[in-house]
Amino acid sequence: MDLSIDSGEFLAVLGPSGCGKSTLLRMIARLSPPDGGRIVTEPEQFQTAFVFQDASLLPWRTVLDNAALPLELLGSGREARYAKARAALAQVGLAEAEERYPAQLSGGMRMRVSLARALVTEPRLLLMDEPFAALDEITRFNLEVQLRDLWQRRGMTVIFVTHSISEAAFLANRAVVLARRGGKIRLDRHIDLPSDRTNDLRSDPRLGHEMKLLMGAMEEE
Amino acid sequence: MKKFLPPLIPLVVITLAVESSVRSGFVPSYLVPAPSAVLRALINSRDELAAAMAKTSAAALLGFALSTLTGIAIAVLLSSSRAIQRAFYPYAVFFQTVPIIAIAPLLVIWFGYGMKTVIASAFIVSIFPVIANTLTGLLSTDPALRDLFRLYGASPAVTLVKLRFPAALPQILTGLRVASGLAVIGAIVGEFIGGQGLGSVVDVARTQQRVDKVFAAVLLASVLGLALFGLINLISAVTLRRWHASEQAS
Numbered sequence: 001m002d003l004s005i006d007s008g009e010f011l012a013v014l015g016p017s018g019c020g021k022s023t024l025l026r027m028i029a030r031l032s033p034p035d036g037g038r039i040v041t042e043p044e045q046f047q048t049a050f051v052f053q054d055a056s057l058l059p060w061r062t063v064l065d066n067a068a069l070p071l072e073l074l075g076s077g078r079e080a081r082y083a084k085a086r087a088a089l090a091q092v093g094l095a096e097a098e099e100r101y102p103a104q105l106s107g108g109m110r111m112r113v114s115l116a117r118a119l120v121t122e123p124r125l126l127l128m129d130e131p132f133a134a135l136d137e138i139t140r141f142n143l144e145v146q147l148r149d150l151w152q153r154r155g156m157t158v159i160f161v162t163h164s165i166s167e168a169a170f171l172a173n174r175a176v177v178l179a180r181r182g183g184k185i186r187l188d189r190h191i192d193l194p195s196d197r198t199n200d201l202r203s204d205p206r207l208g209h210e211m212k213l214l215m216g217a218m219e220e221e
Numbered sequence: 222m223k224k225f226l227p228p229l230i231p232l233v234v235i236t237l238a239v240e241s242s243v244r245s246g247f248v249p250s251y252l253v254p255a256p257s258a259v260l261r262a263l264i265n266s267r268d269e270l271a272a273a274m275a276k277t278s279a280a281a282l283l284g285f286a287l288s289t290l291t292g293i294a295i296a297v298l299l300s301s302s303r304a305i306q307r308a309f310y311p312y313a314v315f316f317q318t319v320p321i322i323a324i325a326p327l328l329v330i331w332f333g334y335g336m337k338t339v340i341a342s343a344f345i346v347s348i349f350p351v352i353a354n355t356l357t358g359l360l361s362t363d364p365a366l367r368d369l370f371r372l373y374g375a376s377p378a379v380t381l382v383k384l385r386f387p388a389a390l391p392q393i394l395t396g397l398r399v400a401s402g403l404a405v406i407g408a409i410v411g412e413f414i415g416g417q418g419l420g421s422v423v424d425v426a427r428t429q430q431r432v433d434k435v436f437a438a439v440l441l442a443s444v445l446g447l448a449l450f451g452l453i454n455l456i457s458a459v460t461l462r463r464w465h466a467s468e469q470a471s
Contacts, residue, residue: 026368029368029372031368031371031372048372049372050368050369050372052365052368052369053365054365056363056365056366056369058366058384058387058388059464059465060387060390060463060464069369069373070369070373072383073370073373073374073375073379073383074373074374101463101464102464103463103464103466121373
């Protein structure tokens with residue numbers, strides 16, 4: 001596979017189960033070593049964040065302490081990390097919930113805490129591994145709009161792995177479809193949709209057109 | 222009250238049934254004492270029993286505390302590498318199968334008559350469940366969370382303190398619940414052979430055919446076990462209240 005990703009891109013990675021989408025993400029995060037080949041980043045070191053399939057929160061910590069965790073691990077002081085965690089929670093609309101525990105939140109709220117935790121370090125690169133797959137559709141739609149909005153305001157690079165064609169077309173500026181085996185790229189497409197994306201776009205025929213193209217590439221196998 | 226009433230009913234019924242069958246001569250009192258006789262033994266020998274209870278409690282608590290600390294430390298060590306785990310875990314399992322009653326005389330040779338032997342006995346019997354449960358807990362950390370800690374460069378020590386240990390707490394407390402009861406058993410067994418306390422009261426009363434006193438001492442030993450169990454439940458309720466399903470019923 002030969003894939004180069006520009007800074008500030010919103011890239012969706014689609015493909016059948018087991019094609020290596022998640023592995024690709026883990027290799028970019030340097031959580032797994034590649035079998036061969038190289039992953040080159042420019043600059044070499046920068047802050048990366050990862051959002052997992054499940055919210056993966058620490059259940060014994062409050063929402064605020066969960067959102068502040070990355071800064072705590074990176075060694076920043078108490079005041080600074082709480083201020084930044086509060087700001088990140090406000091960005092995902094959870095300012096009111098900071099004293100609550102994960103068990104007291106809905107699935108959508110937990111995922112928003114997870115998103116706030118990822119944003120708290122102001123990462124240059126945000127890696128997301130099917131983060132909304134377990135949520136109900138309305139919650140997912142709203143989170144997608146929110147994520148798109150956050151991306152536009154913060155100018156970070158997002159790599160979003162998903163198995164949902166509609167999600168990929170709705171969110172991304174560029175979508176890549178991987179083949180079942182061998183890490184080949186079947187389709188690499190610029191998504192031709194307006195940059196402001198609201199839930200109104202979901203019934204737009206242009207979105208349907210993009211989805212059809214992506215589906216075509218997925219079905220070819 | 223609703224919680225306490227159901228177990229109270231069988232207690233009253235069985236106590237009354239035993240009392241009446243002993244009084245009527247259906248069951249000879251040298252085999253099973255009447256509950257009233259046990260109560261009388263508790264009152265008449267209260268000083269001796271209180272002193273014995275204090276000794277057994279101290280030894281059981283110390284043995285339990287020792288197995289908690291050592292057991293958790295060993296589990297942390299075992300969980301740190303697969304090789305260490307393979308090399309040493311079988312011995313921990315072997316340790317558990319050693320019958321305490323058979324090695325208690327050996328403990329007397331090593332530690333002499335007295336509290337040290339009793340503590341050692343309580344410790345040996347109660348350490349394995351702490352090791353096994355803590356190890357399971359430490360090894361079942363959510364892999365996504367481990368990745369998260371790696372992503373932000375957390376050291377193994379930080380990951381242990383902030384992630385693996387708290388995540389294992391429910392299992393650790395399960396181990397402690399089992400160990401608390403075993404520590405009391407271990408202390409009593411130790412006292413049979415080489416110590417002072419409820420165990421030796423039972424042993425002496427037995428040779429004197431004082432079944433009422435045997436039952437009184439056994440009753441106190443059970444109270445001790447229940448108290449320890451209650452203590453762990455209290456700790457569990459306080460620490461897990463906010464986040465673990467086991468403490469969130471109702």
